[in-house]
Amino acid sequence: MQKEETARDAAGGRLSIRNVTKIYDPEGVNVMAVDDCSMDIAAGEVCMIVGPSGCGKTTLLNAIAGFHSITTGEIYLDDQLLCGPSKPQASMGADRIVVFQHGALFPWKTLLENVAYGPIVQGSMTKEQAHALGKVMLEEAGLSDVADKYPGEVSSGMARRVEIVRALINSPKVLLLDEPYRAMDALTKSIMHESLLEVYDRTKVTIFFITHDLEEAIFLGDRVYVMTTRPCKLKKVVDVNIPRPRDYKILSSEQFRLLVEEAKEAVHEEALKAFQAGERELA
Amino acid sequence: MTEMVQSGHDGPVVVRRSRLKKALSNVKFWRGLIAICVFLGLWEIGSRWESWFGVAFPYVGLIPAPSAVGLAATEVVTKIGYWTSWVDSFKRVFVGFMAAMILGIPFGLALAVNKYFRGIFFPPFEILRPIPPLAWVPASLIFWPTNEMSIAFVTFLGAFFTIVINVLGGARAIDVRYLRAAQSMGATQWDLFYKIILPGTLPSIFTGAAVGMGITWEVVLAAEMISGGGTQAGGGLGFFIWNSFMGGSLEQVVVGMISIGIAGYLSSSAVRALGDYFMPWRRLF
Amino acid sequence: MSKPTGLAYFWYTLEQRMATPTPYLTMFGLSLWIFTYWLLCEGLEFWRFGKIPGPVTVLTDWFARDPFQGISIFKEEYYIHIWSSCRRIAIAFCIATGVGVPLGLFMGWSKAFRDYTFPILEVLRPIPPLAWVPLAILMFSGFETPVIFLATLASLFVTTLNTMLGVDSIDEEYFRAAGCLGSSKWQIFTNVVVPGALPFIFTGLQISVGVAWFSLVAAEMVSGDYGLGYLIVDSFMNNVTVPMVIGMLTLGLVGWGTSVMVRQVGRQLMQWQVKELAQQDR
Numbered sequence: 006m007q008k009e010e011t012a013r014d015a016a017g018g019r020l021s022i023r024n025v026t027k028i029y030d031p032e033g034v035n036v037m038a039v040d041d042c043s044m045d046i047a048a049g050e051v052c053m054i055v056g057p058s059g060c061g062k063t064t065l066l067n068a069i070a071g072f073h074s075i076t077t078g079e080i081y082l083d084d085q086l087l088c089g090p091s092k093p094q095a096s097m098g099a100d101r102i103v104v105f106q107h108g109a110l111f112p113w114k115t116l117l118e119n120v121a122y123g124p125i126v127q128g129s130m131t132k133e134q135a136h137a138l139g140k141v142m143l144e145e146a147g148l149s150d151v152a153d154k155y156p157g158e159v160s161s162g163m164a165r166r167v168e169i170v171r172a173l174i175n176s177p178k179v180l181l182l183d184e185p186y187r188a189m190d191a192l193t194k195s196i197m198h199e200s201l202l203e204v205y206d207r208t209k210v211t212i213f214f215i216t217h218d219l220e221e222a223i224f225l226g227d228r229v230y231v232m233t234t235r236p237c238k239l240k241k242v243v244d245v246n247i248p249r250p251r252d253y254k255i256l257s258s259e260q261f262r263l264l265v266e267e268a269k270e271a272v273h274e275e276a277l278k279a280f281q282a283g284e285r286e287l288a
Numbered sequence: 289m290t291e292m293v294q295s296g297h298d299g300p301v302v303v304r305r306s307r308l309k310k311a312l313s314n315v316k317f318w319r320g321l322i323a324i325c326v327f328l329g330l331w332e333i334g335s336r337w338e339s340w341f342g343v344a345f346p347y348v349g350l351i352p353a354p355s356a357v358g359l360a361a362t363e364v365v366t367k368i369g370y371w372t373s374w375v376d377s378f379k380r381v382f383v384g385f386m387a388a389m390i391l392g393i394p395f396g397l398a399l400a401v402n403k404y405f406r407g408i409f410f411p412p413f414e415i416l417r418p419i420p421p422l423a424w425v426p427a428s429l430i431f432w433p434t435n436e437m438s439i440a441f442v443t444f445l446g447a448f449f450t451i452v453i454n455v456l457g458g459a460r461a462i463d464v465r466y467l468r469a470a471q472s473m474g475a476t477q478w479d480l481f482y483k484i485i486l487p488g489t490l491p492s493i494f495t496g497a498a499v500g501m502g503i504t505w506e507v508v509l510a511a512e513m514i515s516g517g518g519t520q521a522g523g524g525l526g527f528f529i530w531n532s533f534m535g536g537s538l539e540q541v542v543v544g545m546i547s548i549g550i551a552g553y554l555s556s557s558a559v560r561a562l563g564d565y566f567m568p569w570r571r572l573f
Numbered sequence: 574m575s576k577p578t579g580l581a582y583f584w585y586t587l588e589q590r591m592a593t594p595t596p597y598l599t600m601f602g603l604s605l606w607i608f609t610y611w612l613l614c615e616g617l618e619f620w621r622f623g624k625i626p627g628p629v630t631v632l633t634d635w636f637a638r639d640p641f642q643g644i645s646i647f648k649e650e651y652y653i654h655i656w657s658s659c660r661r662i663a664i665a666f667c668i669a670t671g672v673g674v675p676l677g678l679f680m681g682w683s684k685a686f687r688d689y690t691f692p693i694l695e696v697l698r699p700i701p702p703l704a705w706v707p708l709a710i711l712m713f714s715g716f717e718t719p720v721i722f723l724a725t726l727a728s729l730f731v732t733t734l735n736t737m738l739g740v741d742s743i744d745e746e747y748f749r750a751a752g753c754l755g756s757s758k759w760q761i762f763t764n765v766v767v768p769g770a771l772p773f774i775f776t777g778l779q780i781s782v783g784v785a786w787f788s789l790v791a792a793e794m795v796s797g798d799y800g801l802g803y804l805i806v807d808s809f810m811n812n813v814t815v816p817m818v819i820g821m822l823t824l825g826l827v828g829w830g831t832s833v834m835v836r837q838v839g840r841q842l843m844q845w846q847v848k849e850l851a852q853q854d855r
Contacts (some may be wrong), residue, residue: 072749097752109750113768113845122764123754157849175754319685320692327693347712407598412606418783418832419825420790423802426809426817430624506701510791513706514806526703533707541707549700556699 018211025078040236053226057279061237360539384443396455447500458492665724673732681740735777739770775839
């Protein structure tokens with residue numbers, strides 16, 4: 006176990022979030038999205054962030070990805086400063102790739118062109134090399150049939166899988182997933198989960214996964230971080246010790262049920278708070 | 289593993305940032321102001337180039353300088369003929385535009401709701417639509433007994449096609465779910481039309497009206513310029529421009545252009561304001 | 574489940590279409606319209622309609638070897654008029670697109686650039702292109718350049734604004750995704766901004782070609798030596814009404830043709846959208 010950890014560390018992907026605070030001020034109204042949040046994510050960990058809708062989880066992800074600045078605090082990736090007091094906004098880079106909630110495959114490129122996009126623009130491969138590698142990777146993911154289709158022609162589940170391939174082709178250190186399966190039905194979701202686990206077992210990439218689905222979080226994650234409602238803070242950490250590779254049988258296991266029980270109360274409490282806060286705002 | 293430590297932040301940070309934001313919104317305003325000043329300055333320099341350096345600046349050198357235009361404007365606004373031109377043009381625009389609205393909206397709605405009506409009347413409409421409104425001017429001059437009526441007719445045509453197309457598109461784009469929801473609550477055919485289709489089409493009607501208003505001004509201007517028919521005492525802004533051009537007063541031509549720009553802008557703003565008034569649910573956004 | 578192709582597909586769609594009342598209604602509508610036109614202008618010569626040439630007169634002249642009033646499909650002059658107008662439109666449209674699209678793209682892309690240019694555009698835009706006629710005549714000598722200038726001006730505003738709105742319409746997530754994948758600013762411009770704005774650009778171009786015809790006709794009517802607008806107004810001056818109507822109908826046809834061409838080019842360039850829409854229909 007110890008050895009494996011070191012090997013993973015060498016590959017990189019350790020994410021360290023230290024006392025991060027983010028205050029938005031739309032028209033001077035003070036909205037605190039993230040309040041003094043700290044967490045350490047080991048290299049190769051599947052880290053699941055669970056919290057009520059609109060609690061500021063996405064703000065955290067945006068700060069890591071470099072879409073937003075942070076107000077105070079620091080974020081490190083493998084001891085390298087992404088953002089901090091001297092540099093409020095991280096620069097975007099192919100070491101941290103986001104998979105978006107509604108999907109952001111370029112509709113004007115075929116799936117293969119989408120996958121090959123990263124290496125080409127980074128200049129690390131020629132167009133031919135990138136297309137060849139893209140084909141191989143799509144085939145590994147069982148998606149070679151649709152390589153020449155446009156994103157608008159395939160189902161959202163397939164598009165999301167391609168989007169993960171598009172991220173992985175750059176060998177990122179961290180994969181940032183922002184509720185990627187939110188709009189899917191339960192059956193599609195379960196297929197998505199299996200394919201994501203398969204990808205993880207193959208690559209052991211660090212995964213920062215935002216969701217509000219507790220069972221999804223425990224099924225996929227090594228560690229589940231339950232967040233409070235806005236402002237976003239860490240409320241509870243649940244370690245998931247279910248061995249990998251996992252499959253759908255564990256969903257009915259006693260261990261899984263106990264873990265859900267353990268986290269559920271904390272999540273429910275926050276959801277209720279968020280709901281009541283929403284009620285107040287509307288009244 | 290790090291457990292969360294809570295700490296309270298508020299106050300000073302926020303105040304500084306919102307002030308920054310205010311300054312940012314000002315930046316846009318200042319940039320716009322600078323741009324327009326630079327634009328006017330270059331124009332002024334360009335048209336004065338010849339008197340300073342002896343050689344005419346290409347193109348811009350032939351246009352009167354903004355300062356000269358301003359001077360001409362102060363003179364023009366004291367003349368009664370200029371203002372009657374405003375009134376005349378506005379009258380024509382109003383007549384043509386209202387006629388297009390009164391005939392165009394029911395026609396567009398009828399095309400949208402009735403399949404047979406659409407089958408019969410849409411193809412001829414589509415054949416006539418690509419003909420630019422101004423190509424109708426001579427035919428209209430032959431047909432209508434007076435000049436005024438032919439200008440009104442061409443103006444009407446210009447706005448009519450745009451309004452009908454927008455109404456038709458808007459009414460056809462109404463979400464079927466609204467119709468089904470209303471039907472499931474027991475709405476009659478008349479209710480469907482009056483409570484769903486009509487308000488659902490309002491945004492498109494006003495979009496069409498705004499575009500149509502722009503076209504109306506262009507057509508009125510052109511019709512006035514082509515048909516002539518005005519005197520010193522008035523006759524419309526298009527005639528004012530043409531007359532000034534023939535009289536060799538370029539400053540007045542530019543004054544006329546700016547006047548037409550202002551008139552067109554005022555009319556579109558009026559349409560927009562009406563739209564806001566009739567569509568309170570849109571004001572929220 | 575193979576889709577029928579080629580001729581079989583054509584017959585299939587034709588059969589499908591003939592099963593609906595639409596084609597019969599269309600034919601009925603067109604004949605009704607032409608009949609009314611004929612009745613008013615030729616059959617009854619009702620009121621002032623008698624002054625307008627009816628469909629029979631127009632068609633016989635249009636397709637006659639020796640037209641009574643000088644213009645038909647066998648006369649070289651007819652094609653000179655069409656050619657002059659089309660050439661002017663082509664030049665004006667190319668200039669307006671070549672300037673307007675890049676201008677709009679940069680205005681959408683760079684906030685500072687927009688802040689500086691947009692106010693000027695907004696100040697100039699309410700002035701109808703036709704109000705520029707005197708200045709155009711003054712600034713550019715000859716017949717040709719002023720006419721082209723006016724048509725260009727009209728298109729330019731439409732193209733620029735639609736392109737800018739097109740860039741505004743692109744979802745923020747595409748920019749972020751491209752940034753994540755390591756694109757430089759310029760790569761984002763070519764890979765996200767340009768294709769993302771294409772649908773709006775082509776909507777704009779279709780409007781712009783229509784507006785160009787609009788201004789062109791007006792400009793040709795005021796000052797011109799050839800062209801369809803000139804043909805119409807010249808016939809009017811010489812009291813020959815048939816060429817006038819032929820000119821109007823030709824304008825409609827040619828204008829419609831150019832708009833179809835623009836749409837087809839758009840469909841070719843935006844295969845992704847065509848396929849997506851086809852998917853939604855099924």
